[in-house]
Structures are given as C-alpha cells and as structure tokens.
Amino acid sequence: MCPGPNPIKWSIAPHPTRIERAYLKLQCAKACTIPLGLEPPKLPRWHWDGNMQAPTVTPSINCSTCGLHISITKGAVIEASPTNPLRR
C-alpha cells in the first residue's frame, strides 16, 4: 500500500542509448526505478509495450525496494489488494 500521494506518480525515462529499453520511475514512499524492455519479460526487466504516454508493463510490479505491488496498464496504475491480488 502506498502511504504517499495518490494516485502514484510515474514517468517513463528513455534509455540513454537503446531505443528498445526504458525505465519506469515510480514515486511513492520512495523513488523506485523499474527497468523495461520491448522483449519478453525476464525479471528483473519487465516487458513494456513501447508507449511513453500510456505504457503497459507486464507482469505486475512487486517492488523489492519499497514493497509496492502494482500493475500499470495503458498508463493506469492499479494497486494490489486482498480483493485484487494481481497476476504476477
């Protein structure tokens, strides 16, 4: 559960040299960086659909830094809850 501002703030930062890579920046209690790529997910790198404005990232993100568990689909963040545990 995010104790910080809701909705959770996010942004996509391009990779400095590789077009098929990017970083998802999440701002909750902590600032976390999730590595993304266009290729199939191989954790700790998540699959990303290439959309900078309304990204879809799979599987769900269970952040090892802050404990936040979310999904992000077309730019919309959904937090895991007992009634919506999210698919990993």
Ligand SMILES: [Zn+2]
């Ligand atoms: Zn985090």
